Amino acid sequence: MDFENQNVGLELLLAHMNLGDIIEAVERLCSDREDEEESGESLVEGLSGDTMDENELSDGSALPDLVSRVQNDKVRYGSVADLLAFVNMVSNTPASTLSKLEEELGVLLNKTDMVIKEGRYRIDLDVLLFPWRLTYKAPGPGHVPKGSFGKVHLAQDIKTRKRMACKRIPLEHFKPADVEIQARFRHENIAELYGALLWEKGVYLFMEAGEGGSILEKLESCGPMREFEIIWVTQQVLRGLEYLHSHNIIHHDIKPSNIVLMSAKAVLVDFGLTVQMMEDVYIPRDLRGTEMYMSPELVLCRGHNTKTDIYSLGTTIIHMQTGSPPWVRRYPRSAYPSYLYIIHKQAPPLEDISEDCSPAMRGLLERALERVPTRRSSATELLHEEALHPSREDQPRCWSLDSALGDSTHPLLRQHSQMTDSTQDSSSLYTEDSGPFKRKGSLYIDLGALAGYYNFVRGPPSAEYG
Numbered sequence: 358m359d360f361e362n363q364n365v366g367l368e369l370l371l372a373h374m375n376l377g378d379i380i381e382a383v384e385r386l387c388s389d390r391e392d393e394e395e396s397g398e399s400l401v402e403g404l405s406g407d408t409m410d411e412n413e414l415s416d417g418s419a420l421p422d423l424v425s426r427v428q429n430d431k432v433r434y435g436s437v438a439d440l441l442a443f444v445n446m447v448s449n450t451p452a453s454t455l456s457k458l459e460e461e462l463g464v465l466l467n468k469t470d471m472v473i474k475e476g477r478y479r480i481d482l483d484v485l486l487f488p489w490r491l492t493y494k495a496p497g498p499g500h501v502p503k504g505s506f507g508k509v510h511l512a513q514d515i516k517t518r519k520r521m522a523c524k525r526i527p528l529e530h531f532k533p534a535d536v537e538i539q540a541r542f543r544h545e546n547i548a549e550l551y552g553a554l555l556w557e558k559g560v561y562l563f564m565e566a567g568e569g570g571s572i573l574e575k576l577e578s579c580g581p582m583r584e585f586e587i588i589w590v591t592q593q594v595l596r597g598l599e600y601l602h603s604h605n606i607i608h609h610d611i612k613p614s615n616i617v618l619m620s621a622k623a624v625l626v627d628f629g630l631t632v633q634m635m636e637d638v639y640i641p642r643d644l645r646g647t648e649m650y651m652s653p654e655l656v657l658c659r660g661h662n663t664k665t666d667i668y669s670l671g672t673t674i675i676h677m678q679t680g681s682p683p684w685v686r687r688y689p690r691s692a693y694p695s696y697l698y699i700i701h702k703q704a705p706p707l708e709d710i711s712e713d714c715s716p717a718m719r720g721l722l723e724r725a726l727e728r729v730p731t732r733r734s735s736a737t738e739l740l741h742e743e744a745l746h747p748s749r750e751d752q753p754r755c756w757s758l759d760s761a762l763g764d765s766t767h768p769l770l771r772q773h774s775q776m777t778d779s780t781q782d783s784s785s786l787y788t789e790d791s792g793p794f795k796r797k798g799s800l801y802i803d804l805g806a807l808a809g810y811y812n813f814v815r816g817p818p819s820a821e822y823g
């Protein structure tokens with residue numbers, strides 16, 4: 358008998374069993390025990406090595422059966438609880454054990470769009486990974502954004518053609534917290550998690566795709582955003598934050614690269630630093646966040662709450678207005694390797710607010726960046742700010758592509774409103790013909806999703822997209 362494989366199988370089985378299986382096994386053990394007690398036999402004796410066959414477990418099943426059950430269970434549809442049990446298993450099982458797996462393991466929440474074939478969901482066969490292509494970037498090979506720990510590809514299910522984002526986190530950096538909040542809490546402004554897969558020393562997280570790229574990518578390609586665009590993004594982020602904060606959840610890393618654009622909305626991503634507070638104050642054990650966007654109370658490390666996200670949103674708005682995070686124009690990065698002391702001493706960075714900021718938006722920023730958290734506005738309060746509800750005459754119309762396309766009153770829009778696929782729509786709007794329409798009225802925000810992703814899947818990955 359191959360004991361090494363036996364242990365691998367056991368470890369995987371125990372960790373990968375879902376709650377129902379565990380309860381069933383315990384109930385079976387208890388009823389065995391009652392039977393044995395009735396018959397005068399001791400369970401301990403029954404489990405002793407002397408009396409047990411090496412292939413037999415306490416419930417009488419043969420080990421090879423259990424190993425094969427794990428094998429059969431490789432990738433399956435499951436509930437959020439199953440997914441969390443799976444990611445806990447991944448983080449509790451030694452990497453040396455996991456790296457011996459010959460096939461992928463995983464739990465998918467999305468039964469409709471991700472097709473598991475005989476317990477498998479194979480990267481590059483059942484789901485293809487591509488670089489992203491964005492309307493505001495020059496045509497080319499596309500790009501694959503990289504965070505601190507992993508790359509994020511555009512993914513497409515080969516059968517259903519569902520497009521998703523796929524974030525690969527190397528096993529040694531993966532922690533259950535990376536998925537926990539995203540799996541448990543659903544809101545339209547939080548990227549929905551579709552499932553997790555373990556394959557080749559990495560965890561692949563599938564989620565809702567921000568096909569327009571992140572705000573950071575947009576800023577880097579197109580420069581500072583105009584106020585009506587900022588208003589739209591701020592509303593979207595605040596709705597997501599209002600929801601998270603109502604559950605006492607602190608995101609901890611609000612910044613332009615963690616806001617991604619979709620055809621009709623913006624969503625928050627990257628929940629690796631997120632925590633759910635158990636008390637009114639969260640006392641950190643480590644510094645969580647990205648320096649430039651950190652609130653003064655977070656830098657101080659003596660305890661903070663959800664208001665820290667509001668401050669980070671304020672700094673994010675400054676970045677959207679000016680094209681740079683706060684502080685860096687006054688204190689160049691080359692001369693200041695760390696901004697913690699500057700934030701501690703000088704926050705809030707009101708001097709970094711753009712000169713052409715409207716008075717209403719300046720007011721919102723002052724309330725979001727208030728140094729004292731108790732005086733700082735909440736997400737709900739900011740959502741009511743005048744700055745976020747400009748009169749229609751004052752502002753260019755601030756529509757997402759989808760809502761613009763849905764409006765049949767505008768003659769230029771009416772000709773596009775017949776189309777159904779939003780990505781296809783964005784391509785139509787991006788043609789030369791639509792140039793004057795785009796230039797003249799600023800009628801819509803270019804949310805950046807490039808047309809034609811739907812053409813990608815024609816077979817196995819080609820050299821161009823593989």
Ligand SMILES: Nc1ncnc2c1ncn2[C@@H]1O[C@H](COP(=O)(O)OP(=O)(O)OP(=O)(O)O)[C@@H](O)[C@H]1O
Nearest residue numbers: 502504505506507509522565566567571614626627
């Ligand atoms: N759902 C998504 N849709 C589109 N793009 C995404 C998505 N999730 C992440 N990205 C892109 O990938 C980048 C890195 O992702 P993410 O921030 O989750 O990784 P990370 O390793 O946690 O990064 P960080 O350095 O910010 O901690 C993002 O800045 C964004 O550009």
